[in-house]
Structures are given as structure tokens and as C-alpha cells.
Amino acid sequence: xxxxxxxxxxxxxxxxxxxxxxxxxxxxxxxxxxxxxxxxxxxxxxxxxxxxxxxxxxxxxxxxxxxxxxxxxxxxxxxxxxxxxxxxxxxxxxxxxxxxxxxxxxxxxxxxxxxxxxxxxxxxxxxxxxxxxxxxxxxxxxxxxxxxxxxxxxxxxxxxxxxxxxxxxxxxxxxxxxxxxxxxxxxxxxxxxxxxxxxxxxxxxxxxxxxxxxxxxxxxxxxxxxxxxxxxxxxxxxxxxxxxxxxxxxxxxxxxxxxxxxxxxxxxxxxxxxxxxxxxxxxxxxxxxxxxxxxxxxxxxxxxxxxxxxxxxxxxxxxxxxxxxxxxxxxxxxxxxxxxxxxxxxxxxxxxxxxxxxxxxxxxxxxxxxxxxxxxxxxxxxxxxxxxxxxxxxxxxxxxxxxxxxxxxxxxxxxxxx
Amino acid sequence: xxxxxxxxxxxxxxxxxxxxxxxxxxxxxxxxxxxxxxxxxxxxxxxxxxxxxxxxxxxxxxxxxxxxxxxxxxxxxxxxxxxxxxxxxxxxxxxxxxxxxxxxxxxxxxxxxxxxxxxxxxxxxxxxxxxxxxxxxxxxxxxxxxxxxxxxxxxxxxxxxxxxxxxxxxxxxxxxxxxxxxxxxxxxxxxxxxxxxxxxxxxxxxxxxxxxxxxxxxxxxxxxxxxxxxxxxxxxxxxxxxxxxxxxxxxxxxxxxxxxxxxxxxxxxxxxxxxxxxxxxxxxxxxxxxxxxxxxxxxxxxxxxxxxxxxxxxxxxxxxxxxxxxxxxxxxxxxxxxxxxxxxxxxxxxxxxxxxxxxxxxxxxxxxxxxxxxxxxxxxxxxxxxxxxxxxxxxxxxxxxxxxxxxxxxxxxxxxxxxxxxxxxxxxxxxxxxxxxxxxxxxxxxxxxxxxxxxxx
Numbered sequence: 001x002x003x004x005x006x007x008x009x010x011x012x013x014x015x016x017x018x019x020x021x022x023x024x025x026x027x028x029x030x031x032x033x034x035x036x037x038x039x040x041x042x043x044x045x046x047x048x049x050x051x052x053x054x055x056x057x058x059x060x061x062x063x064x065x066x067x068x069x070x071x072x073x074x075x076x077x078x079x080x081x082x083x084x085x086x087x088x089x090x091x092x093x094x095x096x097x098x099x100x101x102x103x104x105x106x107x108x109x110x111x112x113x114x115x116x117x118x119x120x121x122x123x124x125x126x127x128x129x130x131x132x133x134x135x136x137x138x139x140x141x142x143x144x145x146x147x148x149x150x151x152x153x154x155x156x157x158x159x160x161x162x163x164x165x166x167x168x169x170x171x172x173x174x175x176x177x178x179x180x181x182x183x184x185x186x187x188x189x190x191x192x193x194x195x196x197x198x199x200x201x202x203x204x205x206x207x208x209x210x211x212x213x214x215x216x217x218x219x220x221x222x223x224x225x226x227x228x229x230x231x232x233x234x235x236x237x238x239x240x241x242x243x244x245x246x247x248x249x250x251x252x253x254x255x256x257x258x259x260x261x262x263x264x265x266x267x268x269x270x271x272x273x274x275x276x277x278x279x280x281x282x283x284x285x286x287x288x289x290x291x292x293x294x295x296x297x298x299x300x301x302x303x304x305x306x307x308x309x310x311x312x313x314x315x316x317x318x319x320x321x322x323x324x325x326x327x328x329x330x331x332x333x334x335x336x337x338x339x340x341x342x343x344x345x346x347x348x349x350x351x352x353x354x355x356x357x358x359x360x361x362x363x364x365x366x367x368x369x370x371x372x373x374x375x376x377x378x379x380x381x382x383x384x385x386x387x388x389x390x391x392x393x394x395x396x397x398x399x400x401x402x403x404x405x406x407x408x409x410x411x412x413x414x415x416x417x418x
Numbered sequence: 419x420x421x422x423x424x425x426x427x428x429x430x431x432x433x434x435x436x437x438x439x440x441x442x443x444x445x446x447x448x449x450x451x452x453x454x455x456x457x458x459x460x461x462x463x464x465x466x467x468x469x470x471x472x473x474x475x476x477x478x479x480x481x482x483x484x485x486x487x488x489x490x491x492x493x494x495x496x497x498x499x500x501x502x503x504x505x506x507x508x509x510x511x512x513x514x515x516x517x518x519x520x521x522x523x524x525x526x527x528x529x530x531x532x533x534x535x536x537x538x539x540x541x542x543x544x545x546x547x548x549x550x551x552x553x554x555x556x557x558x559x560x561x562x563x564x565x566x567x568x569x570x571x572x573x574x575x576x577x578x579x580x581x582x583x584x585x586x587x588x589x590x591x592x593x594x595x596x597x598x599x600x601x602x603x604x605x606x607x608x609x610x611x612x613x614x615x616x617x618x619x620x621x622x623x624x625x626x627x628x629x630x631x632x633x634x635x636x637x638x639x640x641x642x643x644x645x646x647x648x649x650x651x652x653x654x655x656x657x658x659x660x661x662x663x664x665x666x667x668x669x670x671x672x673x674x675x676x677x678x679x680x681x682x683x684x685x686x687x688x689x690x691x692x693x694x695x696x697x698x699x700x701x702x703x704x705x706x707x708x709x710x711x712x713x714x715x716x717x718x719x720x721x722x723x724x725x726x727x728x729x730x731x732x733x734x735x736x737x738x739x740x741x742x743x744x745x746x747x748x749x750x751x752x753x754x755x756x757x758x759x760x761x762x763x764x765x766x767x768x769x770x771x772x773x774x775x776x777x778x779x780x781x782x783x784x785x786x787x788x789x790x791x792x793x794x795x796x797x798x799x800x801x802x803x804x805x806x807x808x809x810x811x812x813x814x815x816x817x818x819x820x821x822x823x824x825x826x827x828x829x830x831x832x833x834x835x836x837x838x839x840x841x842x843x844x845x846x847x848x849x850x851x852x853x854x855x856x857x858x859x860x861x862x863x864x865x866x867x868x869x870x871x872x873x874x875x
Contacts, residue, residue: 028544028561032757033603033632033681035559037552296710298630298681298697369697373707412553416603416630418681 033418035300038289040411043304044282045269045399048333050340051138052257052276054391058214059109060255062119063203065392068260069274071206073144073198075132076104076250078222080186080193087246089184089193092224100243101225102180104195107218108170109208113159117207118200121174122149124192125182131194134252140338142256149196152179169210169218172197180224195222195250206392212250220250257391269306269399271319271383274391279383279399280328280342283411286378290371294417297372301414302365304381306397307358307407317395319360320386321349323367324379344382351386360397368413440499440508441542441849442815445800446761447638447718448538448568448597450744452796454515455493456860459838460823461771462792466646466662466726467738469790470825470862471832472775478662479577479587480648482519482527487831487864491517495858503850510539514858520867527577527587537568538597542758559605560627563757567597569638583651589644590669599757601632603681631689632681634757635709640672642720657730664742666722674714680706719748734775742767763801763812769794769821776827788825790838795819815846817854831864 054061061071080089092099104121124131124147132142152174159170174197176183185191199207210218228242259275269279281304304321322344332341349367354360370376385395398407443449455476458465465477473484476491496511512534519529543562550557572594577587604627609620619625648662683696691699697706724742731737745764771792780786796817801810823838840856 028542028563028758032563033561033601033630035550035557035603035605296632296678296680298683300628300630300683366697373697414552416681418601418632418678 033416034294035414035416038293038413038415040283040285040289040413041408042283042285043400043409043411044284045397045409046280046282046328046330046333047264047270047277048280048342049336050276050278051140051336051338052259052274052391053135053138053254054257054273055134055137055252055254056213057391058211059208060106060211060220060253061206061208061257061391062197062199062255063206065206065274067392067394069206069392070258071255072258073196074209074253074255075137075142076195076197076212076220077132077252078104078193078195078248079251080184080248082246083216083249085244085246089248090186092184092226092246093181093186097226099177099180099224099226101175102177102223104174104176104220104222106172106197106220107210108157108172109210111159111167111169113157113170117203118154118156119172119174119197120154120200121152121176122196122198123152123176123179123183124148124194124196125150125179126190127192127194128190129192129194131192132252132254134254137254137256138338139256139258140336144196144198147196150179152176152195154200172209176222184224211253216249220253222248222250224248262394265396267398267400268396269383270394270396271385272391272394273385275394276336277394278340278342279397280324280333280380281383281399281409282328282380283378286368286371286411289413290368293372293415297415297417299365299369299372299413299415302363302368302411304362304364304409304411306360306362306399306409308360308395308397309358317354317393318386319352319354319362320384321352321362321364322346322382322384323348323370323376324382327379342382345376348376349381364411365413440852441540441758443538444540444542444563444565444758444760446746447536450536450762450765451514451534452767453838453840453856453858454533455491455517456495456823456836456838456858457788457790457825459495459840459856459858460790460792460821460825460836461738461773461838462769462794462819462821462840463726463738463740463771464724464742464767464769466664466724466740466742467660467728467771468736469738469771469773470836471788471827471834472734472736472778473660476515476517476519476862478646478648478664479527479529479575479589480585480646480662482521482529482575482577482587483524483579483585485519485521485527488520488867489517489862489864491515491519491860491862493836493858493860495856497857498855500853500855501850502853515860525579527575529573529575531571531573531575533571533573535569535571535591535593535595539566540564555607557605557607559603561604562602563600564602565597565599565757567595567636569593569595577646583649585646585648587646587648589646591642591644593640593642593672594638596635596637599634599636601757603630603632604628629684629687630681631684631691633679635677635679637675637677638672640668640718641670642666643669644722654729657732659730660728662724662726662728664722664724664726666720668719668721671715672718672720674717676712676714678710678712680709682706716748718746721745721747734777736773736775737771738773739770740767759803760800760813761803763799765796765798767794767796771821776825780827786827788823788827788834788836790821790823790825792821793819794821813848815844815849817842817844819843819854829864831866833864834860834862836860836862 060074064070131147155172155174157170157172160168162168212219224246226244257274262275264270270277271279325343325345352362371378453459457470461469465475468475468481470476475481493514495514498509500507515533517531521527541564544560548559572592573589575589580586606626644666646664650658650660652659682691686694693700699705722744726740728736728738743766769792774789776788777785798815800813819840819842821840825834825836827834838858842854844852
């Protein structure tokens with residue numbers, strides 16, 4: 001027993017010693033983990049067109065652009081819950097509520113007032129509540145005349161004079177008191193909470209208004225003013241009158257864009273939001289180039305590069321690149337397609353801000369790595385411009401041009417393999 | 419209480435292992451453990467000849483029948499490696515050996531032991547960086563590798579007297595263990611003028627590196643058998659000459675299960691594979707394929723033969739010499755065992771030692787001491803495998819060592835405390851030369867087993 005204790009104590013003692021482990025420098029030119037490159041140049045590009053839709057834009061447009069884009073009307077759907085009080089459209093219909101006034105307000109995106117412009121407001125009392133969809137409605141499926149709009153009122157742009165250096169945006173304020181009861185009446189089976197704004201006269205330029213995506217402060221809104229009478233005590237006639245304002249903002253809004261006719265140039269891939277030109281890029285040899293890579297390779301960089309005619313108006317835009325989900329049927333991509341037939345795998349590749357001069361480099365390594373894993377098939381990439389300074393800008397990139405080989409798209413891959 | 423202490427002891431033993439930290443530790447299976455206990459280190463031998471006590475070696479089961487008691491032996495060792503050229507040093511230590519030896523009536527002996535067979539612990543970085551010019555960028559590549567682990571050896575020995583002079587023993591060794599190897603491959607495209615890690619230093623070394631980490635794990639198992647034959651039949655004059663032979667070979671093919679994990683870009687630089695890294699280890703469509711498992715047999719086929727002579731100059735003063743040749747006879751040309759293409763192919767050991775043993779019944783305190791010393795030579799050969807070539811190039815390095823040791827006997831059951839020290843000069847044909855100090859301390863406790871004790875009245 002005593003001997004065992006001695007052994008245990010000895011073991012504990014020797015385990016308490018420390019060690020010094022310095023890193024050693026040595027020649028490590030062994031073949032494990034090698035870096036190599038691949039270059040792919042046979043890349044093809046194809047254009048197709050869908051109707052423009054800018055429902056998620058922070059701006060709404062009215063008027064005619066110099067390039068020929070027409071924005072005939074903007075359409076709004078107002079939500080039935082107030083954002084600044086507990087009132088709803090239903091509670092506003094109560095007989096105890098006295099509506100003093102009601103107006104629909106639009107805010108201009110420019111802080112300089114434009115004179116001489118009159119706008120008309122319409123509503124749709126006989127059309128049911130679902131007449132447009134912010135993400136799907138466009139000039140092909142939403143016709144003003146089919147909707148039977150009913151005129152409400154007209155208004156001009158108005159700007160409160162700033163009393164300091166603050167920025168006051170001009171607004172258009174429409175009086176809607178005359179139709180407010182029928183507008184908010186939920187007992188009406190045809191209740192419609194949609195409003196439409198259009199210019200009374202043709203506009204020589206495009207005006208932009210803030211949309212619901214720009215935030216509560218400037219979102220298009222319906223303001224209803226009521227007053228509340230309170231007797232201060234039961235024995236006297238003294239009363240208190242409070243004026244209350246209830247705001248109901250627009251949650252869905254959309255300005256319709258009618259694009260001009262446009263012919264794409266050969267050798268150029270044209271992209272644009274207003275024109276809704278989208279691009280498809282195919283790299284046919286990609287599979288045969290990736291499959292021979294050493295096992296367990298990791299793509300360190302994959303730059304898909306395009307060149308574009310350098311023009312200051314073409315810089316600073318955002319390009320969304322998404323892998324195509326299935327085989328592209330090019331025969332179905334003729335003309336303006338009501339629905340985009342190209343399904344994509346979202347959230348694999350990041351949106352890229354293009355601010356370079358003359359060259360677009362897209363990092364598609366996640367896509368290539370997934371192809372190498374076998375999780376994704378190489379059906380190509382869909383290119384779209386998003387979030388541009390103006391939806392009416394067009395962007396062209398050289399694609400499969402015979403003008404100059406050096407302007408052709410190229411894919412440069414770097415990888416590391418064990 | 420005794421049972422509890424035994425478990426306690428085994429727990430401590432399992433938590434301990436010897437480690438080596440040098441470039442040699444990264445070759446193949448790592449450094450092969452040559453000497454496990456203090457008496458062997460003190461003599462500078464491989465333990466074939468008696469060096470623990472007179473006619474007894476803890477490493478050679480044919481000598482265990484001479485033990486008067488059962489013994490439990492624990493040895494702890496440390497090694498200090500100094501690079502003569504690059505002026506670095508590493509010190510590492512750990513448990514070297516645990517043994518239980520039971521002699522039976524002077525005719526048989528059995529023993530079990532646990533000791534490291536090989537060990538790896540290395541952290542190496544490249545001393546030259548590769549430069550590539552790609553698309554008008556200058557890329558500086560660098561590499562570091564590190565790893566750890568090793569193979570443990572659980573042994574069971576059995577020995578018997580063939581005649582009064584000849585003894586035979588077999589030692590069965592079950593080898594098991596694992597190792598982890600990691601390659602950190604990094605490159606940078608030059609300085610960016612930004613303090614990326616917010617530590618107040620702009621473009622410090624490594625700050626702009628993009629790191630790719632590749633992990634591998636090897637799991638080993640196999641079995642070896644050692645045969646020992648000793649004879650003390652020969653006398654020269656009145657003095658006895660002990661001759662021992664030993665041969666070791668593979669009993670069960672050595673198996674290596676290699677797990678190659680998918681490399682990843684360590685984007686957040688924490689050294690671990692997590693959600694911030696690439697490819698992301700989450701999401702149904704992004705998780706990299708599982709680790710590749712490769713099972714290899716006959717990657718490692720050790721074979722060893724040894725011969726030793728011990729001559730009694732006097733009853734207590736012995737001189738001895740040993741020669742041993744170890745080689746890996748596998749025909750593989752793979753570097754799967756290591757991140758470095760080198761693998762130990764063979765080594766030869768030769769030593770001459772002198773030992774003055776303690777008296778059985780010491781009259782003075784110094785007569786209870788064993789004194790050991792020796793000089794030894796080792797020659798190692800490394801094979802270098804080229805992935806794109808069939809030929810194997812060979813490098814070598816040599817050790818010349820001096821050993822000293824002392825053993826202190828105490829107690830009625832001939833307990834012993836041993837100290838051993840090696841000073842080794844390592845000449846290397848392709849690495850810088852080293853000076854290695856190897857230290858070992860051993861405690862051996864004797865007890866009487868299987869003796870029917872009288873009941874206390």
C-alpha cells in the first residue's frame with residue numbers, strides 16, 4: 001500500500017513539469033497544399049426581356065423620360081390600421097367619431113418645388129380590393145382603363161417655407177373627405193383601399209416621389225382628422241375639444257413603367273431595370289474543367305470578368321448574379337415575357353457594386369465550389385441590375401464580341417488542393 | 419482502497435505520454451522511442467543487456483527470471499533539443515514507460531507494459547516563401563505544418579528457462595494510437611495599408627494573409643512480436659559472458675486509417691472551422707463532403723534485430739556492447755503518414771557501456787548505488803518521396819552520444835530510483851546540427867506476489 005502511494009505521488013510530480021514548444025523554421029517544399037490557376041474563356045451571354053417592375057423601389061415615378069420611358073400613373077394600397085393611434089378604418093366608422101377632414105399626401109423626392117404641375121387622384125369603388133400586386137403588376141397586365149377609376153380631386157405641389165436650414169420636401173395633398181366614408185367602410189363587400197395618382201397634363205420630365213419603402217416619415221399616407229369633445233365636469237357646461245390626426249400609410253405602391261422599344265446591339269449584353277433587360281451567362285466547359293481538379297480542392301478565387309464601354313453614366317450600379325436552377329430553354333425567351341421563366345438559386349452569390357471603370361469582376365467562387373461539390377449544376381448565371389440611381393439607365397457589357405478578343409468575358413480560377 | 423489507488427494510477431498513466439518536438443518528429447510516424455527507462459538511458463544502450471540490476475534488464479524479458487521480486491516500474495523522461503545554427507531550443511517531457519513484471523519461481527516470468535512506440539509533436543513553418551505573379555498581382559505563399567500524437571505500445575511478455583543457461587522470451591506488442599496533422603497554407607497579395615485586426619499596427623506580419631487549413635487524422639493499429647534468446651553458457655576465464663539476441667517483426671499488419679478533412683479558408687483566423695469560414699459548414703447545400711477515409715495496410719513494416727554481449731570484468735563491474743538494426747521494410751511510396759515527404763527508413767545503433775552494479779548486501783551507502791556510463795552511435799536514414807517521381811532519395815543523420823546514469827537501491831524489496839542522462843550530438847546532412855539532452859528518472863518498486871502469507875494471530 002505504501003509503495004502504491006509512492007508511485008502515485010511520483011506520477012503526479014512528473015506530470016506537473018512544463019514544456020517549451022518553439023516553432024521551428026524549416027524547408028517545407030513538399031507537394032501538400034498546392035496553389036494553381038485555371039482560365040476559361042469560352043463564355044456566352046444572352047439577353048431576354050421581362051416587363052419592368054420597380055415595386056420594391058424607394059421611389060415612384062410620374063412623367064416621361066428623355067429616353068422614351070413613360071410613367072403614366074402610380075398606384076397605392078392604404079393599410080387599415082393607423083400608425084400613430086389605435087384607430088382602424090372600422091373604428092373610424094363609429095357614429096361617435098366626427099371626421100373633420102381627410103387628405104392623401106405624396107412627398108416629392110426633390111426638395112425644389114416644381115411649378116405648374118397638377119395631379120389627379122382616383123379611387124376604385126367598384127373593383128374589389130385586389131387590383132394590383134406590387135411585385136407582379138406591370139404595364140402589360142395593369143391597364144388604367146380596365147380598372148374603372150373614379151376621380152376624387154386634384155392638387156398641386158406645395159412646399160412649406162423652411163424657417164431654418166432644414167430640408168422640407170414638397171408634397172401633393174389631395175382632399176379625400178368626400179369619399180372617405182365609402183373608402184374606409186369595411187361593410188362594403190367591394191371595399192377598395194387603393195388610390196391612383198396621375199398627372200393631369202403630360203409632364204416633360206420624370207418626377208420622383210417617395211414610396212412606402214422610403215420609411216414611415218415620407219411614405220404616401222392617408223391623414224384623417226377628427227375631434228373629441230370632453231365635458232370637464234357634470235355640473236357645468238365647460239368642455240374640452242381635442243383635435244386628433246390619424247395616419248394610415250400606404251404599404252404597397254407601384255409606379256407603372258412603359259419602356260420604349262429598344263434594339264440590342266450585337267456583341268453587347270444590355271441590362272437595365274426600366275427596360276427589364278436581363279442577362280444569361282453560360283460557361284459550357286466549366287464542368288469538364290472543374291472535374292479534373294485534384295480531390296478536395298478549394299476554390300480560393302473565381303473572377304468572372306466582363307468589360308463594358310467606359311461611360312460615367314454606366315458606373316456605380318449594383319449587379320445581382322444568381323445561379324440558374326434548370327436548363328435554359330432559349331426558344332422560350334423571345335419577346336417581352338410576362339413572367340420571368342428563369343428560376344434561380346438565391347442567396348449564393350452576393351450583390352456586387354460596380355464602380356470600376358470599364359471592367360466588371362464578379363466573384364463567383366461559392367457557385368464554382370458548389371458545382372465542384374456536386375450540389376449545384378452548371379446551368380448558367382442570371383444577371384440583373386438592381387438598385388440603380390435611375391431605373392431608366394441602360395448598362396451594356398461586351399459579350400462574345402468579335403471586335404476584340406481581349407474584351408471577351410473570361411473566368412479566372414485560383415484553387416488550392418491538398 | 420488498494421483498488422482505488424490502482425485505478426488512480428492507471429488514469430495518470432493514460433494521461434501521460436512522451437513527446438518530441440523537432441523536425442524529426444514530423445517525419446513518418448514521428449520519432450521512434452529507442453530507450454524507455456532510466457537504466458537504459460544511463461547505459462546508452464537499447465536495453466538488451468543487463469543494466470537495471472546485475473543480470474537484469476527491464477527491457478529484456480529473458481533476464482526477468484533473475485528478479486527476486488515482482489516490480490512495478492514507472493519512468494519519466496524529458497528531452498531538450500538545441501539547434502546549433504538557428505539558436506532555438508525546445509524542451510518536452512512525459513511518461514516514458516510503465517511496467518509490471520512478475521517472476522515466477524525463477525523459471526518463468528510474465529510482464530505487461532505500456533510505453534510510447536513513436537511520438538509526434540511538431541510546429542514547423544516554412545523558411546522560404548514561394549512567390550507567384552498572377553494577373554498583375556504578386557502573391558506570396560507560405561506554409562506551416564503542425565501535428566501531434568503518436569503510437570502507444572501495450573506489451574505482454576512471457577519468458578521461460580530453456581536450460582540452466584538459455585532463456586527464451588516472447589514479447590507481444592499491440593500498437594495503437596492516432597495523430598493529427600495540420601497544414602496551414604497562406605498567401606497574401608501584399609500590404610493594404612489598413613489595420614485589419616484593430617490592434618493599432620498596420621500591415622503587421624500575417625495580418626493580410628489568407629489562410630487555408632487542411633487537417634488530417636491517422637488512426638493506427640497493428641501488432642509486433644519480439645523474440646529474445648539469452649545465454650550465459652560461455653565463460654571467458656572465470657568470468658561469464660552473456661549473449662543476447664533479439665528479433666522483432668510484424669505479427670499483425672500495421673493498419674493506418676487516414677481521414678482527410680476538407681480544407682477550408684479560415685476567414686476569421688481563429689484556427690477552427692466555423693460558420694464564418696469558407697466553404698460554410700452549414701446549410702444543406704454548402705457543407706463540404708465528409709472526410710475522405712483511406713485505409714492502408716503495410717504502410718509501415720518495422721523489423722529489427724539486435725545482438726548484445728555482456729562481460730563481467732568483476733562480479734559488479736560489467737562491460738557490454740550492443741548492436742541493433744531497425745528498418746521499415748514496407749515498399750510504400752506514400753507520404754500519408756506525415757505532412758512531410760520524409761519517412762524514417764532505417765537506423766542502426768551501437769553502444770559500448772560500463773556498469774558498476776550495487777552490492778546485493780551493501781556495507782556502505784555508496785555500495786547501494788549502480789553507476790552506468792556509455793558511448794553510443796546511431797545512424798538514421800530517411801526516405802524522401804517525390805509525388806511526381808518514382809525514385810526515392812535518401813538523407814541521413816547521425817548521433818554520437820555520451821550517457822551517464824545512477825541507480826539507488828533502497829528498501830528490503832530492492833526498490834530502486836534511477837537517473838539517466840544522455841548528451842547527444844546530432845549531425846544532419848540537410849537540417850542544421852542539434853545538441854540533444856535526454857534525461858530520465860525511474861522509480862521501481864518491488865513486492866512479493868503470490869506468496870501465501872501467514873494469518874496474523
